Structure formats: C-alpha cells, structure tokens
Amino acid sequence: MDQSSQLQSGIGRWFLAWIGFEDTDIDYLRWLFVLLSPSVAVFLLPAIILILLYISSILIVITKHHRRIFRKAIHDDPWDGCRGLACAFWDGTSKFWHGYEVVGMENIPDKGGALLIFYHGALPIDVYYMVxxxxxxxxxxxxxxxxxxxxxxxxxxxVLQAFKVIPGTIQSCTEILEGGNLLAIAPGGVYEALLGDHYYELLWKNRIGFAKVAVNAKVPVIPVFTVNVRETFRSVQFFKNIWKWLYNRxxxxxxxxxxxxxxxLKTIVGKPIEHDPTSEPEELAEKVARAIKKIRDENQKIPGSIWRALLERL
Incomplete structure (x- = not known):
C-alpha cells in the first residue's frame, strides 16, 4: 500500500472512531462513498423519479376510470374493495406499460364454472392482467x-388470500369448479416458465391433472394464450442443462x-371446449393442447423477438 492509500485509510479510521463507528469496515465505507457519488446519483436518482412518475400516472388513470372501485373499498366488503383496488392497479399498469388487450372476452362465461388453461410465461404477468x-x-x-x-x-x-390462490389438488379444484367458479391453471407450471423459450413449445410433461378436474366437475375448458408473453420476461438460457438439473433436484x-x-401483449381467449361425458382425461388434455397450439400458431411469430414485440407496442 502506498503512502497516499495509508493516509486515506488512517484518516478514514480516525473519522469512524471519532463518530463512534470504529468497528466499521473501511472497505464498506469506500463502497458506500462510491454508491453515493455524483456519477452514480446522476443515473440512479432520475431513474427513481421516473418510476415514481410512472406510478403516479397509473394511479391517476385507475382513479379516473375506476371510481366505483374506490367507493366500494370504502363502503362495502373490505375484501372486495381490496381486490378491486389491486385489479384496478394491474389493469392500469397493463394498459400503460404493455398496451394490453384481450380478444375473445365473450368466451368467458358470465356465470357457472369454467376452467381456464394458460401457457405459462417466464413470469405469468398475463394471468395477473387477465384476472x-x-x-x-x-x-x-x-x-x-x-x-x-x-x-x-x-x-x-x-395477495394469495384476497384472490383465493391455492396449491391445488384434483379434489379441491373439482370442488371449486362445481361451486360455479372460474379457475385458472397453467399445466406447464414452473417447469414451463423457467425452461421454456421464445419458441413457445408446451412443456406439460404428460400432465393431465387439469383434464381430470374438468371431467370430474363437468365444466368447459377455455384455452388461453398471450402473444409476446415470452418477450416481456425471459429466463436465462445459458447453462440450460444445469438449470434443468437444479429444478429437478x-x-x-x-x-x-x-x-x-x-x-x-395480447391475450387470445379461445372457444370453450365443452364437456363431453364420453371423453377421457388423456383425450381432453390432448384436445386442449391442440387448441392452445392453434392459437399460438395463428397469432405468435416464432421465434419470438423482443425488438419486434416492442415495435408492435409502438
């Protein structure tokens, strides 16, 4: 260490001892000085301000368009009010950040049970928007x-309590659907989310539990696919075999x-696949997979491209 560095270290330790923090690591202090230096603040502070401005804009939009939600939160059932406020925020975010739209909303029934089957993106942000x-x-x-x-x-x-999210067994899912509720499942789960890529292949690993649920509850299955969901968030594809091994373990x-x-982002809601009493779960699962692939092939350009998806947004 040269004399200049020794002098800086000595002054630093003297100052820490003087203010009562003599045990503090001098290297940590240097890191803190760098973090708070003008060169960092020039980029960090404007970014924070920009994020706050975006949040303010979203709050203004949802307040303007969803005033009844705020009234409901104050005067009616607190859980409904909380859900309404959260949904209003997500709806405003979806419009502001992704120009989000839904095609085929009329395929969601106004009453009665139905099972919605999604393709699972790296982060299921489209499910949040759709809900x-x-x-x-x-x-x-x-x-x-x-x-x-x-x-x-x-x-x-x-959040899980307010939106009644469950781990999901065949029995519990069947009971929810028999109660006349809507239920969303992504059969690929975390495996499809993390190990899928911009080719949008279904990674369901022969899972048919969702089909057993639909057959038991005698409800229609609605295939859902969101265009560009892999372009907003992506999982790292380097060392894919290692990630796969880690997940399996x-x-x-x-x-x-x-x-x-x-x-x-554009969510396509397909036509309901009505309950067929003669259909076996394996057959239904294959039918649903074909329906989602059909929506994908008709609407998603493969391989997906972040730049192309950005241009579609503009």
Whole structure:
C-alpha cells in the first residue's frame, strides 16, 4: 500500500472512531462513498423519479376510470374493495406499460364454472392482467392454482388470500369448479416458465391433472394464450442443462429471469371446449393442447423477438 492509500485509510479510521463507528469496515465505507457519488446519483436518482412518475400516472388513470372501485373499498366488503383496488392497479399498469388487450372476452362465461388453461410465461404477468380484466369487467373472481413455493414467499400472503390462490389438488379444484367458479391453471407450471423459450413449445410433461378436474366437475375448458408473453420476461438460457438439473433436484425457481420490456401483449381467449361425458382425461388434455397450439400458431411469430414485440407496442 502506498503512502497516499495509508493516509486515506488512517484518516478514514480516525473519522469512524471519532463518530463512534470504529468497528466499521473501511472497505464498506469506500463502497458506500462510491454508491453515493455524483456519477452514480446522476443515473440512479432520475431513474427513481421516473418510476415514481410512472406510478403516479397509473394511479391517476385507475382513479379516473375506476371510481366505483374506490367507493366500494370504502363502503362495502373490505375484501372486495381490496381486490378491486389491486385489479384496478394491474389493469392500469397493463394498459400503460404493455398496451394490453384481450380478444375473445365473450368466451368467458358470465356465470357457472369454467376452467381456464394458460401457457405459462417466464413470469405469468398475463394471468395477473387477465384476472384483473375479468374481475373489473365481468365482476367475476378467477381463482388460480400456484406452485407451493409461492405460499412460502414472504409478503405474498395477503395477495394469495384476497384472490383465493391455492396449491391445488384434483379434489379441491373439482370442488371449486362445481361451486360455479372460474379457475385458472397453467399445466406447464414452473417447469414451463423457467425452461421454456421464445419458441413457445408446451412443456406439460404428460400432465393431465387439469383434464381430470374438468371431467370430474363437468365444466368447459377455455384455452388461453398471450402473444409476446415470452418477450416481456425471459429466463436465462445459458447453462440450460444445469438449470434443468437444479429444478429437478430442488423444485425451486432458481433460473434467473430478466426483462420487464414494454412489449405489446395480447391475450387470445379461445372457444370453450365443452364437456363431453364420453371423453377421457388423456383425450381432453390432448384436445386442449391442440387448441392452445392453434392459437399460438395463428397469432405468435416464432421465434419470438423482443425488438419486434416492442415495435408492435409502438
């Protein structure tokens, strides 16, 4: 260490001792000085301000278009009010950031049970948007099935409780549908989310549990696919075999995800596949897979491109 560095270190330690923090690591202090330096603040602070401005804009939009939701939150059932506020926020975000739209909303029944089957993006942001749309414009709550690790994530409890998200067994899902409710399932689950790519292949691994649920509950199945869902968030494709091995060993979402790109998102809701008493679960699962692939092939350009999806947004 040269004399200049020794002098800086000595002054730093003297200052820390003088203010009562003599045990603080000098390297940590240097890191803190760099973090708070003008060169960092020039980029960090404007970014924070920009995010706050975007949030303010979204809040203004949802207040303007969903005033009844705020009245409901104050005067009616608190749970309905909380759900309404959350859905209004997600609806405003979807319009603002993704120009989000739904084609085929009329295929969602106004009453009675129905099973919605989604293709699972790296992050199921389209499911959040769709649940919000249906709640706001059809006044129906879509219950969802989520992986068990979600219920162990700190801070998620209130949201899961408000929107009645469940881990999902064949029995519990059947009971929900028999009660005349809407239920959303992505058969590919975390496996499809993390190991899928911009070719949009279905990675269902012969899972037919959702089909058994639909057959038991005697409800229609509605295929759903969102265009460009893989272009807004993507999972890292480097070392894919390692990520696959880790998932198979741990069942945890350890694959890194990146994105948040403001690409155009459009959810296509297919025609309901009505209950057929003669249909076996395997046959129904194959029929649903074909329906989702058909929607994908007719609407999604493959391989997906982030730049092309951004241009579609503009």
């Amino acid at each position: 919000a749309k249906i709640y706001l414009y059809k006044e129906r709550l879509v219950r969802s099935v989520a992986d068990r690790f979600v219920f162990k994530t700190p801070g998620f409890g209130p 741990t069942r945890l979402p350890l694959v890194p995800i990146y994105g948040g790109f403001p690409v155009k």
